[in-house]
Amino acid sequence: MTAHRTSRREFMGLSGAGLAGFVGAQWPIGRADAAVDQDPDLVVVNAKIYTVDPLVPRAEAFAVKGGRFVAVGGSEEVRSLARKGTQVVDAQQMTIVPGFIDAHNHAPGPILLYDVIVGNPYDVEFVTIASIVDKLKARARTTPPGHWVEGFFFDDTKVQDKRALNIHDLDQVSREHPVSVRHRGGHTTYYNSKAFELAGVTKDTPNSASGTFDRDENGELNGRVTDRARNVFLGKGQRLTYTADQRQARNRDAHAFISKQFVRYGLTSVHHEGGDLSALLEVRDRGDLLHRVSYEPADDMVEILIAQGFATGFGDEWVKLGATYEHTCDGSFSERTMALSVPYPGVVPPYQGNVTTTQEDLNAWVERVHRGRIQVNCHANGDVAIDMVLTAFERAQRVFPRPDPRPKITHCTLINDDLLRRIKAVGAVPAPFTSYGYYNSDKFRFYGEELMKRCMAFRSFADAGITAAAGSDFSPGPFAPLMGMQGMVTRTGWNGETWGANQRISVDEALRVLTINGAYASHEEAIKGSITIGKLADFVILADDPHTVPQDKIKDVAVFRTVTGGRTVYQA
Numbered sequence: 001m002t003a004h005r006t007s008r009r010e011f012m013g014l015s016g017a018g019l020a021g022f023v024g025a026q027w028p029i030g031r032a033d034a035a036v037d038q039d040p041d042l043v044v045v046n047a048k049i050y051t052v053d054p055l056v057p058r059a060e061a062f063a064v065k066g067g068r069f070v071a072v073g074g075s076e077e078v079r080s081l082a083r084k085g086t087q088v089v090d091a092q093q094m095t096i097v098p099g100f101i102d103a104h105n106h107a108p109g110p111i112l113l114y115d116v117i118v119g120n121p122y123d124v125e126f127v128t129i130a131s132i133v134d135k136l137k138a139r140a141r142t143t144p145p146g147h148w149v150e151g152f153f154f155d156d157t158k159v160q161d162k163r164a165l166n167i168h169d170l171d172q173v174s175r176e177h178p179v180s181v182r183h184r185g186g187h188t189t190y191y192n193s194k195a196f197e198l199a200g201v202t203k204d205t206p207n208s209a210s211g212t213f214d215r216d217e218n219g220e221l222n223g224r225v226t227d228r229a230r231n232v233f234l235g236k237g238q239r240l241t242y243t244a245d246q247r248q249a250r251n252r253d254a255h256a257f258i259s260k261q262f263v264r265y266g267l268t269s270v271h272h273e274g275g276d277l278s279a280l281l282e283v284r285d286r287g288d289l290l291h292r293v294s295y296e297p298a299d300d301m302v303e304i305l306i307a308q309g310f311a312t313g314f315g316d317e318w319v320k321l322g323a324t325y326e327h328t329c330d331g332s333f334s335e336r337t338m339a340l341s342v343p344y345p346g347v348v349p350p351y352q353g354n355v356t357t358t359q360e361d362l363n364a365w366v367e368r369v370h371r372g373r374i375q376v377n378c379h380a381n382g383d384v385a386i387d388m389v390l391t392a393f394e395r396a397q398r399v400f401p402r403p404d405p406r407p408k409i410t411h412c413t414l415i416n417d418d419l420l421r422r423i424k425a426v427g428a429v430p431a432p433f434t435s436y437g438y439y440n441s442d443k444f445r446f447y448g449e450e451l452m453k454r455c456m457a458f459r460s461f462a463d464a465g466i467t468a469a470a471g472s473d474f475s476p477g478p479f480a481p482l483m484g485m486q487g488m489v490t491r492t493g494w495n496g497e498t499w500g501a502n503q504r505i506s507v508d509e510a511l512r513v514l515t516i517n518g519a520y521a522s523h524e525e526a527i528k529g530s531i532t533i534g535k536l537a538d539f540v541i542l543a544d545d546p547h548t549v550p551q552d553k554i555k556d557v558a559v560f561r562t563v564t565g566g567r568t569v570y571q572a
Ligand SMILES: [Zn+2]
Pocket: 104, 106, 273, 326, 473
């Protein structure tokens, strides 16, 4: 905690008093100096500030002391707070918004840094199958036979060849190595013949409700394996091993690397799905952690935390224990394996997606975590899976009522009126995909307009009074918040197609989704998510105003500067 002496109650009072004065040209700053008991470290003036604070929605200037906002208001008044040691920044009428928050991100630093990347992680780009094979061949040449050769960030609708990647492509890479290419969506992987041989899978191996071995028109394995069916490859083949020190160094460098990527795009807080916590803390201690982390621990750590009595909220303003790692209940939106109550349009034989848990197992897990005072987080895309997680949440609250537990529904993609009502009633927080409206518009035809009207339903959530955050799910979606905003506002994708236009929200609503709602999703709305006196000084200076640029150019608005806790962590 920082050392300012004015209490939060007084800060809030000042904001409230300021509101009365916020009429015409009068900025609500009259007595901001009363909130500054020491010289500010930083004063920013002459800006177009969207605070995302309903009490004082717009401002021209703010002051920062000890990593927190200590004054928000008009340029003249805030400038007058500057003392000898104060850094004064003239924003020259640039736009400033609170630091963006990504409420679901796998932060795959080690993959980005050390593995074979076969697609563009950050933006729409079409690649060729030949380029994928070439990259994997190059890796195979330096990999001992019998060891895995793996590619990442494949996107089946961003391929110039206009056909699916298959087992024959990957057999070209190698017959001596097991080879896999993972779809960036994370729920399907393509394998070569050697991999199937090691796993003992043949064309006669049966599918199950939780995953499939896909076949071509002749009934032969085509290489694609979905969801839990991939478990047969666990423990098969060999992988390079590292000493504990080597692992720590690799993971540390990877965390530092991805932190730099996040702040380039204006993210100051990210909800991490697991990852090496020890390495993360080392990065923080070295001063290389540029964004704040709501750490969502994987299953094995959750069990330890429950046993030891740790609860959500443990930690500090940089690394804090958040909800759990997403507990996966169904398949993927982008890879078309999510669990639907209706068959996928046009798929033969009829297919309704994969359910990856039973209601009984889910109920037990949710109750155990909920009783442990750890925020529950379930991955549910399809309406069938969302129904299952709500059933488990409702039951857990019945048997063990807790105030305001905010169970998180990661993705929460396909909703209906009944699910909306239940989400609202149980106080769940949906975190739909940030960037799919723009990035994955090429996949919406697989669902069709009738379903897309109910997918990534930001409008429905807002109208129902449900606080929805947004999570990129990166790897699956690019994490650029402004790409996300453009898709939420336009529902028009990179290919010019518009789907589910009824779910459009305004720029201001999207800004809330990407800031304060993300803070709400981790119970941190009192300390971040808006430019408010007393909150952490996390903000982004944008070269243009997303409110006034053409809506199809929002994603191109440049991040000029990103500031976390008053410290500039990225400068264009
Ligand atoms: Zn995820």
